[in-house]
Amino acid sequence: MTDLLPARTPHTLTIDADRLWASLMQLARVGAYTDAATGLIGVDRQSLTDADAEGRRLLIRWMDDAGLEVTVDEMGSIFGRREGREPDVAPVMAASHVDSVATAGAFDGCLGVLGGLEVVRSLDDAGITTRRPLVVAAFTEEEGVRFGTDMLGSAVAAGRLTLEYAYDLVDSAGLRFGDELVRIGFRGDRPVRLDPPHAYVECHIEQGPVLAQQGFAVGVVTGVQAISWQRVTIHGRAAHAGTTPTELRVDAGLAAAQVVVHVREMVDSGRYGRLRGTVGHLSASPGLPSVVPDRAELTVDLRNPDDALMAAAEADLAAFLDDLPERQPGLRVESTRMAKTSAVPFSVDVQGAIASAAADLGIPTMRLMSGAGHDAQEIAAIAPTAMVFVRGQYDGISHNPREYSTPEDCAAGIAVLGTTLLRLAEEARA
């Protein structure tokens, strides 16, 4: 999709790896805490807290220093615009978030935002102008840990959720999102509905083990999987382990275990494509060695890049749950949907731009799905979108102070981001 570039535009962008790393480490000091168990330094910058406000102010100072025109929208999301040679055409956008979970590392979200800033700094250093404006943005409350809805800022920006819905969310202390936004001084006046950019590229740590396992520093993300969360509660009948014959038992714990095993069988069968299935929560009560459990609870997390195959997997699970009382008459099974999102395939064109930018930089890449949710999946509804993933260490652990990507891998990812943005920003199409 890349048009012929003007001769004076460099084919690839060189970024300053040390400057990028220094910014990441500096922002990570805002909201820093010492993890009691490990002694590691973690980050707690949950959205609309004082720490979040301090991080936001640091980001805006850096944006100002880089000559960006900073605006804040009605959701508090921060936009820094670098003007293009043709100010009236749709900009190219690089964004992510700077809010964090309560036990975070330095990279989740911040790499994409500070990486975008580093791209701007590097373009300035090289004296490069782009045809299209470039926008670096940080969306509010991506994590959803404080107000319960993740990708909140980008979802409102893209029009999936309303401003009113967001403002009326409350945290566990009963504090209202809209009030907290005013309190920290970040209720901006930029209209929240985002004018569709020409393209959207988000660089993010993988938060998984695939790139490390396969030996790639950088990955091209093909989309975000569909997610289906259910809570299953099984009611049986308490009975004495010694005195109750097997045929008279209604064992809720056994039924729960059968569900766990069945979920893995669904995955292994191959019938549902690239289905992933996880039972993360599993418990039986009363939990005494000599009492047959009268109640068991479990969660089933299904992920699938294909909505139709996801629907088929959900139907399989529902049928299995329905049949449990046939195996053990007297059993009662309740299932509640906790979350459900559709698969979001990313733009093939933007994926291609990322892949060829990396190739031209001499950085090998592989394609992979995103298992986690990202702002990119919201913006994908209004603009051609894709993501760059950066390899994580320690099996890609994230939402944890151990979260770590090397300076070299971060620089590689941002060089790919910058080169991609540079090329997309020269594209002629409206």
Place this chain on the structure above:
Amino acid sequence: MTDLLPARTPHTLTIDADRLWASLMQLARVGAYTDAATGLIGVDRQSLTDADAEGRRLLIRWMDDAGLEVTVDEMGSIFGRREGREPDVAPVMAASHVDSVATAGAFDGCLGVLGGLEVVRSLDDAGITTRRPLVVAAFTEEEGVRFGTDMLGSAVAAGRLTLEYAYDLVDSAGLRFGDELVRIGFRGDRPVRLDPPHAYVECHIEQGPVLAQQGFAVGVVTGVQAISWQRVTIHGRAAHAGTTPTELRVDAGLAAAQVVVHVREMVDSGRYGRLRGTVGHLSASPGLPSVVPDRAELTVDLRNPDDALMAAAEADLAAFLDDLPERQPGLRVESTRMAKTSAVPFSVDVQGAIASAAADLGIPTMRLMSGAGHDAQEIAAIAPTAMVFVRGQYDGISHNPREYSTPEDCAAGIAVLGTTLLRLAEEARA
């Protein structure tokens, strides 16, 4: 085994059902409490508490009133002796316990002790003397809930545990058994090692659903099952449910579920005879929907009336646990034995005496195993022993204020107990 009875001895014993019931209900008022959830009246007479002491004093007063010679042994177990025509021959003994769990009903243990007392009262009413002396006894700390070892009084009486072991046990508040025994005034001077009685018969509620299910008020107990308790801890690796490919997972929760399913398969296979298998405790951590569990814990309770088949079942389980890391490399499995007792088959002769007594009373019986532990299994080591079970209502629920057996069923069980004791007490054998 019953010899010819002297002509003046009635062939069956008639007992006073109302008097038996009144005694049960009166003792149940000692340590009574109101269950907050249900409003039902429960009993809390844990051993060596003030409530236990009050219950003991009531029992001794009734024994005195019935003309029994009361002695208390070094463990606090209470013996009431009714003299026989031949005072020097070994007595026939009927015993159980009057201590309770924290949330008990009126019947567990008490039925056997107060039933033995009712037999004595009925013999007196009928003017019947027996060749052998009759001893009615209540053993200390059968439940094991306070000091952690069940069947404690009878185990020391039969010589399996020492007096020193028992005295040095401490409760959760750090109070010592030996000190508490002195404090409530029940450290007696009768030597704790019991001279083997001619025969031992214990009447107890079934604490299970079999008699109700099969339609019998009374059962003849063939023995106590072997018990094997293990705690299994499985260590896997935490991983993100969305980003971690299935083949890279080490899922401790899945492995735990596979154990639960396998335990039931062992039972259903029939390879291990009348094996019962229960996983009562089952949990996975960290317990979050989107995190593959890094740790799971479960308990496995196996019961079997046959020691060899129990050993084979334990070996099957051990092999299954050993093989788990082959299914998921990286998994680590620990298994700890929590409890292990051998099967105790009861005397065929005493079972026969019970069965024919019931038949002569016109009370149909079935044979069944005991799933729970009882003082009878300790005394079985030193004397011919068997038990009479009485049907429980509500699936035989026990250790719960809902525990209930009807006055008619209790009377039937004690009529069988009394008639059996009467016949055994006439036997000529040493």
